[in-house]
Amino acid sequence: MKKALLHVLVPVCACAAVAASGLLDSVSVDLTYEHYAERAVPQLPAFLAMPFNSLVNLGYLVMGLYWLRRSEEGSYNDGRAAYHKDVFAIMAIAYGPVQWVRLATLSRLPAVLDQWFTLPIFAWVPVWCGYITHGWRPGRALALELTSLASYGLALLHPRGFEVALGLHVALAVARGCEVQKRHGDGRSLRYLCLAVLSCVGFVVLKLLDLPLDRVWLFRHLSGHFWSKVCDVLQFHYSFCFLTYLTRVASTRKAYMD
Known part of the structure; x- marks a missing residue:
């Protein structure tokens, strides 16, 4: 867990320094x-100015801590498997605040980091899928994460550059998820994958x-943005379910073949 924490905090601090520069x-x-x-509710303190959209960020913390704690219960005998899970969990914990x-x-500064951090989080899914399929390849994982961080440069080239980068990251994550499902999956993992997608x-x-949904009564107070964050937390959770389950399946098959 200490290694995972270090490997998340270093790029977080580097990104913050670049954004602040x-x-x-x-x-x-x-x-x-x-x-x-x-x-916004002016009578409330700044950290609750938009109560629902602010408090929903607790979901990232709770979900991240839940999955981080799983490793402390001895659920993972393979240290590298636990490392992949812990990095993903720490990313979630850092993203909410x-x-x-x-x-x-x-x-x-936080607006830029909010966008930027989204990219390496999505990129960790292909990294983890690569570990399940091919084993631990740190050079490949580092190259993918650095490329992901660098892709935020598209936001400097065009006002919609971030959306383009994010779309590519989402497409790659889904494609790699489908690939690892095809190679190692079963009905249970397929259910997790579908829920994540x-x-x-x-x-x-x-x-x-x-904004358009604001005209619908159902979204008048709990807005579309609030529910999108709920979906984001669920996306994290079901990605964890999918990837941890297939990690165990692939490890069991490898041990049986050996």
């Missing part, structure tokens, strides 16, 4: 509450339709 000041980010359908600070401050679709669609 001003190199990404031309990136297009939304810095007003008008971007969200949920109404960044989004919360963005809403509380409406400042550029459906949650991903909900995350994207509900976020894009946040």
Whole structure:
């Protein structure tokens, strides 16, 4: 777990330093509450200015801590398997506060980091899938994560550059998930994969339709953006279910063949 924590904190600090340096000041980010359908409540403190969209970030912390704790219960005999899980869990734990600070401050630094951190999180799914299929290849994992971080440079080239980068990351994660399902999966893993993909679709669609959905009574208080974050947490959770289950399946088959 200590190694996983270090390997997440180092790039987090590096990204924060780059964002604070001003190199990404031309990136297009939304810095007003008008971007969200949920109404801000001036009477509340800044960290609860948008109560539902703020508090939903606790979901990332709870879910991340749940999966991080699983390794302490001895569920993983393979240290590298536990490492992949712990990195993913720590990413989730770090991501929630960044989004919360963005809403509380409406400042550029957390807004940029909110976008940027999304990319290596999605990129960890292909890294983990590669471990399940081919074993631990640290050079390949490092190259994929560095490429993912560098891809945020598209946001400097075009106002929609981040969306393009995110779309490519989502497509790669789904494609690698389907590939590892085909090679090692069964009905249970297929169920997890479908739930993860459906949650991903909900995350994207509900976020894009946040303002239009405000005209629908059902989304008047619990907005589309709020439910997109619920879907994001579920996407994380079912990805964990899918990847940890297939890690055990692949490890068992390998041990049997040996």
